[in-house]
Amino acid sequence: MALHYRHVDVFAERAYTGNSLAVFVDAPDLTAAQMLTITQELRHFETIFVTDGEAREDGSTEVRARVFDLAEELDFAGHPVLGAACVLHERTGATGPRRWTIRLPRRTVEVTTRPTATGYHAELDQGLPELLGTVPDDDRPEVAAALNLPVAALADLPMQVVSTGLRYLVVPVVAGLAEARIVRDDFAEVVGRYGAQFAYVLDVEAVEGRRWNNDGVLEDVATGSAAGCVGAYLARHGVVPTDTEFLLRQGRFAGRPSSLTVLPQGRADALHNVRVGGAVSMVARGSLDAAPA
Numbered sequence: 001m002a003l004h005y006r007h008v009d010v011f012a013e014r015a016y017t018g019n020s021l022a023v024f025v026d027a028p029d030l031t032a033a034q035m036l037t038i039t040q041e042l043r044h045f046e047t048i049f050v051t052d053g054e055a056r057e058d059g060s061t062e063v064r065a066r067v068f069d070l071a072e073e074l075d076f077a078g079h080p081v082l083g084a085a086c087v088l089h090e091r092t093g094a095t096g097p098r099r100w101t102i103r104l105p106r107r108t109v110e111v112t113t114r115p116t117a118t119g120y121h122a123e124l125d126q127g128l129p130e131l132l133g134t135v136p137d138d139d140r141p142e143v144a145a146a147l148n149l150p151v152a153a154l155a156d157l158p159m160q161v162v163s164t165g166l167r168y169l170v171v172p173v174v175a176g177l178a179e180a181r182i183v184r185d186d187f188a189e190v191v192g193r194y195g196a197q198f199a200y201v202l203d204v205e206a207v208e209g210r211r212w213n214n215d216g217v218l219e220d221v222a223t224g225s226a227a228g229c230v231g232a233y234l235a236r237h238g239v240v241p242t243d244t245e246f247l248l249r250q251g252r253f254a255g256r257p258s259s260l261t262v263l264p265q266g267r268a269d270a271l272h273n274v275r276v277g278g279a280v281s282m283v284a285r286g287s288l289d290a291a292p293a
Contacts, residue, residue, distance in 0.1 A: 003027050003038070003288040005047075006087045010079040011222040011251075011258040011278035013118060018251070018258045018281065019222040021083040022047040025091065030291060032066075032073055037292040039068040045221065048080035053088060053100070060099035060110070063088065067104065070218075075106045076165035078124060078224015078276055085111040086120035086280040107165060116279065123261070123277030124224065126164035129232035133194055135159035135169070143169075143191075146184040147201060149176045155204050157237055161196045164228035164274055168211075169196035172233075177203045178253065182216030200226045204239055208249040221251040222258035228274040235264035235271060242268055245275075 005024045012018025022044045030038075030049065039047040046069045053063040066073060067080045085100045092098065097114040110125045135143055135158070141151050143159060153176035161169050169191045173180070180201045184190060191199050191214070200223065202209045209230060211220045227248050234240040242264050251258035259278060266272040 001028055001290070003291060005042075005286050005288075006090075006282065007044075007284040007286060008083045008087060009281045009283055010083040010122075011224070011260050012281045013259065013279045015281045015283045017256055018278070019079045019220075019256065020044045020283070021080055022286075023080075023084045023087040024049045025087060026052045028291065034292045035066060036068050036073070038288065040070055041292075043070070045069065046074070046077055046080045048084045050084045050088065050102070052091070056101060060101045061088070062101040062103065064103045073105075076104060076109075076225060078126075078227065079222060081109055081111055082122035082124055082224060082278065083280055085113045085122050086282075089113040089115070089120060090282065118279065119282050120280045121277060122280055123275050126225075126228035126274045126276055129228060129264075129271055129274050130163045131232060131236055132161040132163060132167065134161070135194055143171065146182065146187055146190050147171060147199065148179055148181045148183045149173060149201070157204065157239075160233060161194050162229035162233050164225065164232065166225045167195060167197045168226045168229045169194055169199045170229060170233045171199055171201045172204045173201060174203065174205055177201060177206070177208060177210060180210055182212050182214070185215075187216065188214040198226070200230065202230055202233075204234070206249070207246060208252070210250065210253060219254045221254050221256040222260060222278075223250065224260065224276050227260045227262050227276040231262035231264040231274040231276070232271055235268050238268060240264070242266060242271065
């Protein structure tokens with residue numbers, strides 16, 4: 001049986017920018033190993049497998065989903081759920097906004113979608129952000145050096161771990177974004193000391209960021225899960241106002257410029273949720289002749 005998928009670009013006003021994604025809807029029962037093999041074969045940054053959905057009493061449509069990157073299944077990822085919701089919206093043919101409840105294996109999220117002149121716009125409610133520990137002042141030079149940053153490039157703000165599902169160490173800078181990169185083989189251990197899973201280097205003046213896998217090999221184009229953390233961080237430290245949407249840019253240095261809208265909501269010292277959204281461009285349709293063995 002052929003396996004059909006939709007290729008979309010997320011956080012992209014036009015195709016061939018943003019973060020690419022393959023979306024499989026109502027694929028036959030596949031094992032996790034098969035889903036990972038398909039993801040590795042297609043070579044998108046991530047692939048998501050979703051059901052077509054059932055209507056809920058609150059007016060949303062509930063679907064189940066599983067997300068894979070090139071190495072493993074992910075508990076949560078921003079751009080796959082946004083892209084999948086737009087593909088589901090396209091399948092309905094609806095011309096107005098739609099709401100989606102997307103159940104991942106360990107988390108359920110809410111997404112709203114609406115058609116635009118060039119595709120769709122999707123917005124994810126990332127829920128209550130957690131602002132966790134900070135890097136001690138004495139450790140800041142080591143973390144900076146691990147990211148190929150001089151201490152002078154750091155902003156006068158804390159390096160802080162923030163989570164809206166995944167724990168990111170936000171590293172604020174005022175210079176050096178173009179030169180930033182991971183230069184230590186043990187980088188996962190470095191950020192792990194502070195309870196983080198990944199690091200996100202953020203130019204707080206340009207509101208532009210970069211993020212890599214911990215081995216430093218692959219740079220992410222647009223990190224939806226980190227964008228919510230950035231929104232909470234900037235609002236908590238008074239860099240952006242609450243209840244006001246701002247634009248976060250990412251992907252320029254990876255050749256895939258991306259734009260993410262971020263809306264932190266609540267008081268600066270008591271945020272109750274962060275919304276992350278962006279444009280989704282529909283790029284192509286494809287099919288696999290058969291599932292992996």
